[in-house]
Amino acid sequence: MAFEQLLSGKLLREFETISAMVKIYCKAHHKDASAHPCVECDDFIEYAHTRLDRCPYGQEKPTCNKCPVHCYKPHMKAKAREIMIFAGPRMLLPHPIMAIRHLMSERKPAQGKPPKAHSNRHQRISISNQD
Numbered sequence: 001m002a003f004e005q006l007l008s009g010k011l012l013r014e015f016e017t018i019s020a021m022v023k024i025y026c027k028a029h030h031k032d033a034s035a036h037p038c039v040e041c042d043d044f045i046e047y048a049h050t051r052l053d054r055c056p057y058g059q060e061k062p063t064c065n066k067c068p069v070h071c072y073k074p075h076m077k078a079k080a081r082e083i084m085i086f087a088g089p090r091m092l093l094p095h096p097i098m099a100i101r102h103l104m105s106e107r108k109p110a111q112g113k114p115p116k117a118h119s120n121r122h123q124r125i126s127i128s129n130q131d
């Protein structure tokens, strides 16, 4: 997926983690799909990618369930929760490092308000405007 290249560092790791979780979820729930992730789950991955790119905390992003900003649409948030609950405990065997990193970052306390102009997207745009 080419759009992965837009993210780096912590945001990219988080994107890889959510993508892996969606695949685990999709294989178990959408068995009849011709590919995993299926079209519906792929849409969700793309949505999650956009949210990460626009997260106002940028690289200082807290984990989503501790975040004071509610950036997901309600039905996407419900799907995210369903995916996490299902795939979270199933991540340890196929992706132990991702799973442990995720658990550790869940323990960090929530932050205050996001700093201004801090999102990955904002920084990307301000860099490209300098040329």
Ligand SMILES: [Zn+2]
Pocket: 025, 026, 027, 029, 030, 033, 037, 038, 039, 040, 041, 042
């Ligand atoms: Zn699916």
